Amino acid sequence: MQSKSIKAVLFDLDGTLLDTADDLGSALNHVLEQHNLPTVTPEAYRPIASNGAKGLLELGFAEQLSKFNFDQLREQFLDYYQNNIAQKTSLYGGVPALLETLNSNNIAWGVVTNKPEYLTTLLLPYFDEFTASQIMVGGDTLTQRKPHPAPLLYAAQAISIAPEQCLYVGDALRDIEAGNAANMTTVIAEWGYIKEDENLSLWQADFSCKKPQEILSFI
Numbered sequence: 001m002q003s004k005s006i007k008a009v010l011f012d013l014d015g016t017l018l019d020t021a022d023d024l025g026s027a028l029n030h031v032l033e034q035h036n037l038p039t040v041t042p043e044a045y046r047p048i049a050s051n052g053a054k055g056l057l058e059l060g061f062a063e064q065l066s067k068f069n070f071d072q073l074r075e076q077f078l079d080y081y082q083n084n085i086a087q088k089t090s091l092y093g094g095v096p097a098l099l100e101t102l103n104s105n106n107i108a109w110g111v112v113t114n115k116p117e118y119l120t121t122l123l124l125p126y127f128d129e130f131t132a133s134q135i136m137v138g139g140d141t142l143t144q145r146k147p148h149p150a151p152l153l154y155a156a157q158a159i160s161i162a163p164e165q166c167l168y169v170g171d172a173l174r175d176i177e178a179g180n181a182a183n184m185t186t187v188i189a190e191w192g193y194i195k196e197d198e199n200l201s202l203w204q205a206d207f208s209c210k211k212p213q214e215i216l217s218f219i
């Protein structure tokens with residue numbers, strides 16, 4: 001590994017390190033079934049999976065949404081998800097090897113997600129790889145969440161690495177906006193939940209990768 005100025009890698013979680021879409025989709029379909037509405041296919045929910053409970057409920061309920069109490073739907077969704085959080089979720093191929101290489105080269109790494117902290121704390125222990133993570137910042141750890149840079153700046157400070165020496169890797173525009181605003185080097189995780197017609201060149205990321213291992217070339 002070449003020695004450049006990058007000393008830490010911070011990652012988005014859903015759609016970047018973990019493929020959580022099918023457990024999120026199951027939670028959505030459970031709520032839809034409870035209300036006798038048609039369920040949603042993986043092809044439809046996967047590109048939305050990074051948008052959390054709100055984005056998925058908006059997709060599934062569409063124009064029916066206004067007929068329901070949104071907070072109640074969200075609670076049903078989160079209850080089901082919490083109780084079934086790691087049924088189908090897995091690390092993306094190449095992620096374990098990437099994290100292993102970071103560990104063996106003493107590159108600090110951690111997670112900055114918009115997923116609520118209680119769910120993230122519940123999910124990460126299902127995967128031994130996260131024991132080496134040095135920081136976890138959830139969507140409600142601070143009052144601001146991505147695309148605001150505050151969670152990223154907080155993570156960098158917690159691991160005592162200057163933001164300019166951090167990479168931030170994510171699969172959503174809000175990840176790249178947050179990373180750029182935090183003065184980090186930003187990388188698009190193209191293997192994540194990105195719509196087919198998305199024009200990634202408009203995101204203004206520093207780099208874009210098709211596979212997790214490619215991230216090592218920036219370090």
Ligand SMILES: O=C(O)COP(=O)(O)O
Pocket residue numbers: 012013014015049050051052053112113114115116139172
């Ligand atoms: O659950 C969410 O809201 C999205 O989570 P992410 O930031 O890890 O993509």
